[in-house]
Amino acid sequence: MPNSVLVVGSVALDNIESPAGRAEHILGGAASYASIAASLFAPTRLVGIVGGDFPEEHLQLFRDRHINLDGLQIDEKGKTFRWSGDYNDDLNQANTHETHLGVFETFNPTLPDSHRESTFVLLGNINPELQLRTLEQVNNPKLVLCDTMNLWINLAREKVLEIFSKVHVAVLNDTESKMLTGDDNVITAGKKLQNLGPEHVIIKKGEHGALMFSEKSIFASPSFPLDEVKDPTGAGDSFAGAFMGYLASTDDLSAANLRRAVVYGSVVASATVQDFSATALAKLSRDEVESRFNAMRQLSQF
């Protein structure tokens, strides 16, 4: 059986403003980005919930990429999770205007039996309580990654610490790493996060790349150079999706392959931010991924 990536997280409709323009009612959500990114590399299963208002075209986008939707609940009477925000001040920091949880308010992730044997589990950025409930339903995963965000660190710190103690890979951005550890220095913060349980801690630094802290080493990946970032939404989710998809497809958890996975994550995230929503991500070909991966070597080798 080939490995498959199970992705749980939000599926959303977003309104977004950035210096590059404005887009409304577009596909968003951590699980959307992560599953589309993972599906570039490996069979992918999406677990989440949408309302009756969720456009058929977005479901079709998932189907076109052979993303398994057996775990996507559709609550016909409810409304899809909606988020509005802007990046007008700073492309690295979203200002949230509005959040409407909709069907997410009562979401209880339930895995179809066929999903319980998933080997690679990506716990996207949702309430850590839901991440825990999802993980409990998976029988014997090879690799579990979780993402989180400032909201959960503030509201549910203990649950974030609990899920961190149960995963192999924790992914968060530099601001979140400071919030969770109280440490301004990203190097010592990364080491403190490792002490919480994860074998690997990945700290994302946006345009400055990513750092992976492993047992014996630190890996610094640059970001792929871009002349323009239109919409940074979903960069981190795409990173995590590609990271897990690549590892699932290669079935190799060596230190060297984990480094390559970080670079694939950075490469796929670089496409995501080149347009609003998952537009550029969904157009990204495997050839372009390989071409950017090779450019990353040129960028960093000495």
Add this chain to the structure above:
Amino acid sequence: MPNSVLVVGSVALDNIESPAGRAEHILGGAASYASIAASLFAPTRLVGIVGGDFPEEHLQLFRDRHINLDGLQIDEKGKTFRWSGDYNDDLNQANTHETHLGVFETFNPTLPDSHRESTFVLLGNINPELQLRTLEQVNNPKLVLCDTMNLWINLAREKVLEIFSKVHVAVLNDTESKMLTGDDNVITAGKKLQNLGPEHVIIKKGEHGALMFSEKSIFASPSFPLDEVKDPTGAGDSFAGAFMGYLASTDDLSAANLRRAVVYGSVVASATVQDFSATALAKLSRDEVESRFNAMRQLSQF
């Protein structure tokens, strides 16, 4: 004749506060850091000015490193340039408290005849008018690098552009690159700076490393990971000094060697910031430099 590095810039006495503490009347100035860093690799000549109050122990530090002081003017009646500042809010951004130009007010760099044949010229961060006057006195340099800062971009923009048009390598930090180009995106800013004349533009990003823009490629160097930064003063000057010293010592201006020079620059700068003033920089051995250089490979290879 082996290459030597000519360094012109400020030699100063600093008062500095950072989250790690406070230090007073310590050795500072762009040319001090740059010449000590360069002297790790190649014979170095310091061009600058100090007053009669400049402590003998600092002169002795330069002499101990065989830094040629024939071009260091000592104005016995004047006072050495003094700078006071803190990094209490942000280690990446100094708050200036006081600046006393002292002997620097009337400084006119004059190269001893023996210095006119210098092959590697490092125009440290001073008034671009003085950088131009220094450069005019060098006969036929192989490589000229200039650094600058926000002050000169604001006060003497045209002169900064003039010196940029005459050098091979321009070095500035990310904030300065935005000021000079008006471009928030560091990638397009780097390309615009290349259009001003320099063959290579290096944008320093502090803890996020450095980017070198060359004719056909971009090189991204991470910074050396540090658990603590005590005093960031002089990091950029040490970077430039080590970059030029390494290139002078190898006499190899190939693209690959320029990349290695950037990494040596990052490595030496990482030592500088581990203590106040040039204390840690002056203790840095060539063995430790090589050990950190190898660690940089481990950090970034995939």
